[in-house]
Amino acid sequence: MTRAEFLNELKDILQRDDSLEPEMVLKDLEEWDSLSIMALAGFFDQHFSKILHFTDIESFITVEDLMIAAGI
Amino acid sequence: MTKARFTKMKISGLSVVVPDYPQSIDDHIDYFDHDPAKLARAKKIVGYGTRYTSPPGCTPTDLCLAAGRRLIGDMKIDLDEIDALICVMQKPDFSQPGSSFIIHKYFQLPKTCACLDLNQGCPGFVYGLWLAGSLLESGSCRKILLFTGDYYDSSPKLRNRLLFGDAAAAMLVEYDKEPKPSYFNLGADGSSYDLIINPSSGARLPIRQDLLDLVVSDRQGDELKLIDGYLDGLEVFNFSIREVPPNVTELFEYAGLIASDIDFAAFHQANKQIVNHIATKSGLRKDQYSVLTFSEYGNQSSASVPGVLAHMLKERAATGQLKVLLCGYGIGAAWASCITELAHIYCSGIIKEKFDNMRTREEEISFWIKRISGANNDPS
Numbered sequence: 413m414t415r416a417e418f419l420n421e422l423k424d425i426l427q428r429d430d431s432l433e434p435e436m437v438l439k440d441l442e443e444w445d446s447l448s449i450m451a452l453a454g455f456f457d458q459h460f461s462k463i464l465h466f467t468d469i470e471s472f473i474t475v476e477d478l479m480i481a482a483g484i
Numbered sequence: 485m486t487k488a489r490f491t492k493m494k495i496s497g498l499s500v501v502v503p504d505y506p507q508s509i510d511d512h513i514d515y516f517d518h519d520p521a522k523l524a525r526a527k528k529i530v531g532y533g534t535r536y537t538s539p540p541g542c543t544p545t546d547l548c549l550a551a552g553r554r555l556i557g558d559m560k561i562d563l564d565e566i567d568a569l570i571c572v573m574q575k576p577d578f579s580q581p582g583s584s585f586i587i588h589k590y591f592q593l594p595k596t597c598a599c600l601d602l603n604q605g606c607p608g609f610v611y612g613l614w615l616a617g618s619l620l621e622s623g624s625c626r627k628i629l630l631f632t633g634d635y636y637d638s639s640p641k642l643r644n645r646l647l648f649g650d651a652a653a654a655m656l657v658e659y660d661k662e663p664k665p666s667y668f669n670l671g672a673d674g675s676s677y678d679l680i681i682n683p684s685s686g687a688r689l690p691i692r693q694d695l696l697d698l699v700v701s702d703r704q705g706d707e708l709k710l711i712d713g714y715l716d717g718l719e720v721f722n723f724s725i726r727e728v729p730p731n732v733t734e735l736f737e738y739a740g741l742i743a744s745d746i747d748f749a750a751f752h753q754a755n756k757q758i759v760n761h762i763a764t765k766s767g768l769r770k771d772q773y774s775v776l777t778f779s780e781y782g783n784q785s786s787a788s789v790p791g792v793l794a795h796m797l798k799e800r801a802a803t804g805q806l807k808v809l810l811c812g813y814g815i816g817a818a819w820a821s822c823i824t825e826l827a828h829i830y831c832s833g834i835i836k837e838k839f840d841n842m843r844t845r846e847e848e849i850s851f852w853i854k855r856i857s858g859a860n861n862d863p864s
Contacts, residue, residue: 427525446643446704447529450721454761457725466703466718 434476493617497830499554500640500794502536504836508602511677533758535649535782544633547652557817567625572608572632605812608786628842636784649782653790666824669735676817749809750792753778797835
């Protein structure tokens with residue numbers, strides 16, 4: 413998965429209309445809530461075989477951090 | 485993993501009852517900050533729709549009695565032939581005795597019928613069916629009534645409560661000399677016992693005055709009381725997607741089947757997102773399973789798997805022969821799956837029933853005062 417594809421998928425997970433940039437701070441996104449965190453956990457399992465725990469979620473500051481965790 | 489192959493077990497009939505008091509997610513727009521966009525997003529991701537909740541005084545045991553009335557009446561079951569009654573329930577009327585005895589009394593089952601209660605939630609129906617299958621296979625029983633029922637009114641934490649709908653199921657499982665084999669695969673992980681828990685529901689931390697107003701903030705900043713149920717959503721999701729798909733694929737292997745051999749898969753309806761994820765990971769196509777039951781009735785806990793069967797297969801199970809996968813997972817943590825055949829069974833569908841005029845709390849107290857003081861020696 414490319415970074416551009418990741419950003420597109422993430423937009424879909426967040427059910428967000430506006431585009432996403434790597435430097436965006438997750439907590440500033442209105443859609444960053446428990447619903448999207450669960451969807452993100454499913455996305456990471458499906459595409460990157462990685463389980464996300466609450467401590468991982470807490471450590472993510474920006475969209476870039478998500479891509480690093482995904483290994484892309 | 486505990487695996488089993490049974491060759492004497494047949495499901496003959498199934499009824500499911502929900503209390504006819506629907507609540508739409510649209511009525512809870514306050515929880516979504518009165519923002520229709522947020523509500524729409526939650527509906528799309530989680531699958532929120534309608535759920536049914538019990539009125540005051542109506543318990544999971546009452547729902548079981550209603551499901552039993554339907555099953556026993558419609559199938560004209562000869563109760564003298566029932567060898568065992570299994571009741572799967574986490575919220576029995578009394579912590580002692582179990583509700584199997586209440587159900588036994590209500591239907592005037594014979595004294596030769598053994599009663600057994602299982603404290604199990606979402607995986608409980610498949611665990612109960614496995615137990616029933618074992619009793620039939622051993623020759624100990626020939627006809628068994630299996631009841632499952634639950635409700636979720638204890639938690640004031642709305643986010644969790646919005647997921648759950650109340651329901652009960654009754655099923656006749658019996659000996660058959662020529663059934664198609666049934667296969668089971670069960671597992672548990674006690675180290676996750678506290679992912680879904682009611683900390684003050686038993687002997688460890690009995691409810692006293694000091695707990696009544698004690699409020700705790702969870703990791704996401706939601707406030708809840710210690711006397712109410714706790715559910716760690718993310719970790720429940722994680723254990724479900726980690727444990728369930730391998731359990732199902734192992735079961736296929738054990739049964740000598742592949743996913744496409746299954747006519748219908750009834751997954752416990754935790755929510756749309758979890759069901760879609762584990763069904764896809766288990767190799768099932770979209771047309772082999774459904775998440776509609778969650779959207780129309782909510783997560784029905786131990787009655788969820790029979791709820792899916794009653795909801796989605798009412799006509800097909802009555803008229804044809806279906807190879808079904810039944811899969812439950814959740815509190816414990818535990819998970820269990822089964823492959824069995826449904827051939828020309830009685831299936832009520834999901835019955836909506838009113839439970840008005842239930843005993844009030846005052847009437848209940850007065851009843852027990854009379855019972856204990858000897859003024860009323862015939863409890864009913």
